[in-house]
Amino acid sequence: MNLWVIPVRMKPVSAHIHADRRLAFQVLTAFGARQNGEGASKVLQDDGDAKVVEFRSVVPMLFGRKKEYRTVERVTLKEPEEIRFQGVEGPLDLLQDRLVLSRAKDCTWFTYESTVGVKGSLAGWLVSQLFVRPLLSRFMRQHVVKLKATIEERARNSKVFPQRVCSCAASPDVAA
Numbered sequence: 001m002n003l004w005v006i007p008v009r010m011k012p013v014s015a016h017i018h019a020d021r022r023l024a025f026q027v028l029t030a031f032g033a034r035q036n037g038e039g040a041s042k043v044l045q046d047d048g049d050a051k052v053v054e055f056r057s058v059v060p061m062l063f064g065r066k067k068e069y070r071t072v073e074r075v076t077l078k079e080p081e082e083i084r085f086q087g088v089e090g091p092l093d094l095l096q097d098r099l100v101l102s103r104a105k106d107c108t109w110f111t112y113e114s115t116v117g118v119k120g121s122l123a124g125w126l127v128s129q130l131f132v133r134p135l136l137s138r139f140m141r142q143h144v145v146k147l148k149a150t151i152e153e154r155a156r157n158s159k160v161f162p163q164r165v166c167s168c169a170a171s172p173d174v175a176a
Helices: 021-030 121-157
Strands: 012-015 040-049 048-062 064-079 082-089 094-104 108-119
Touching: 012 121, 021 108, 021 121, 048 121, 064 094, 064 121, 108 121
Parallel strands: none
Antiparallel strands: 012 108, 040 048, 048 064, 064 082, 082 094, 094 108
């Protein structure tokens, strides 16, 4: 890690997903698939559980505008419970994301964690706090809602991991 980057931990975003976590893992790691006009990914290097992936993500900006960002990230898979992302190229000097899939009876508890940073020591930290944090927080919440819907739709149509009636008394569907 660069000494001139002060890490900023984002508040995790969680969701209760009505689907088997193995199916959720498959959907989250379907790199190379178009993502309903909200971005895309392309595998640049594939070493099994370690990959280098290019992502194009649409991020909500101020006043309802959106901007597409390109990142290249090293992805480490630990099936079916965890996916780690380490930024290699992109607008942020530090990007570390972690998706955690925990079993919750017949469904899945999904948590999205992120740590970011911008070069510039204290000035970079201030940019991260005042600009990056609010934008990325909104992106994380919206992204989790879309991922939840996509995973649950796949579960409704899956013959291998069919959606079951959820028997757990979970917290709200999306918690930030």
